[in-house]
Amino acid sequence: MIFHQFFEKESSTYTYLIASEQTHEAVLIDPVASEIESYAEKLNEHNLTLVYSLDTHVHADHVTAANLLREKFGCKTVLHRHSGVACGDIFITDRSAIRVGEILIEARYTPGHTNACTSYVVDDMIFTGDALLIDGCGRTDFQEGSAETLYDSIHQQIFTLADETIVYPGHDYKGRLSSTVGHERLHNARLGQGKSKQDFVQFMTNLDLPYPKKIDIALPANKACGQA
Ligand SMILES: [Fe+2]
Structure with a gap:
C-alpha cells in the first residue's frame, strides 16, 4: 500500500493518500482545494490514477x-448520503465498502460533529475526520451536531476497534x-478513562467556542463540492 499524509497549514487539515501498489489506483481522504498541486505531484511521482475523493x-x-x-482526474466524489451535497457521485452509508485494488475501505457512520460524518477503516488504520481527534474531538455546536450522538459514535464505531488501530x-x-x-x-481528555456521556455532554456544552471563521464561505462552497 502506498500511503501519504498531507498537511494544510491554514486550517491544520490532514489529507490522506491511499493507493494500491498492484493497480496504481488511489484515493484521497479530505483533500483541500488550495493543495491540489501537491496531490497531483504525489500521484505523478508514484504513477497513480486517482479514482475516488472521499470527504x-x-x-x-x-x-x-x-x-x-x-x-x-475524472475521479468520483464520495460522501455520506446524509451530507445534503447533491453534486456527489457516490453516496455511502454505514459499512459501505470501497475497493481500491487489493485495499478495502470500510465506511463507519460517526455522526455528532455533523449529522453526516463518516470515518474510514483501512486495515489497522482509521481515518476519523473530525469525530475523534488526538486528545479531543470535533465541536458539536454547528451543522446538526450533537454531543450525545458523537459520544455514541466514538464509543460504538471507533473505541470498539483493536487498541493498536492507528x-x-x-x-x-x-x-x-x-x-x-x-x-x-x-x-x-474528553472521552478517555470511561468518561460518562453526561460528563462529556456537559463539557461540550460549556466549551463556548468562537463562531467558525470560514464557515460562511466553506459551507456553501462544500455543498457544491468545492466548486471549480
Ligand atoms: Fe469539521
Missing part, C-alpha cells in the same frame, strides 16, 4: 478539492500525526 464530512473550515480533482484525524493543531484507539480510550 469525511461537509467541512466548515476549508474548501474541499473534490470538484477540482474530479475535473482534473487513528489518523482530520486535524491536529499541535503537529501530532497520529494516535491509536488504545491511547485515546485511555488518555483522551
Whole structure:
C-alpha cells in the first residue's frame, strides 16, 4: 500500500493518500482545494490514477478539492448520503465498502460533529475526520451536531476497534500525526478513562467556542463540492 499524509497549514487539515501498489489506483481522504498541486505531484511521482475523493464530512473550515480533482482526474466524489451535497457521485452509508485494488475501505457512520460524518477503516488504520481527534474531538455546536450522538459514535464505531488501530484525524493543531484507539480510550481528555456521556455532554456544552471563521464561505462552497 502506498500511503501519504498531507498537511494544510491554514486550517491544520490532514489529507490522506491511499493507493494500491498492484493497480496504481488511489484515493484521497479530505483533500483541500488550495493543495491540489501537491496531490497531483504525489500521484505523478508514484504513477497513480486517482479514482475516488472521499470527504469525511461537509467541512466548515476549508474548501474541499473534490470538484477540482474530479475535473482534473475524472475521479468520483464520495460522501455520506446524509451530507445534503447533491453534486456527489457516490453516496455511502454505514459499512459501505470501497475497493481500491487489493485495499478495502470500510465506511463507519460517526455522526455528532455533523449529522453526516463518516470515518474510514483501512486495515489497522482509521481515518476519523473530525469525530475523534488526538486528545479531543470535533465541536458539536454547528451543522446538526450533537454531543450525545458523537459520544455514541466514538464509543460504538471507533473505541470498539483493536487498541493498536492507528487513528489518523482530520486535524491536529499541535503537529501530532497520529494516535491509536488504545491511547485515546485511555488518555483522551474528553472521552478517555470511561468518561460518562453526561460528563462529556456537559463539557461540550460549556466549551463556548468562537463562531467558525470560514464557515460562511466553506459551507456553501462544500455543498457544491468545492466548486471549480
Ligand atoms: Fe469539521
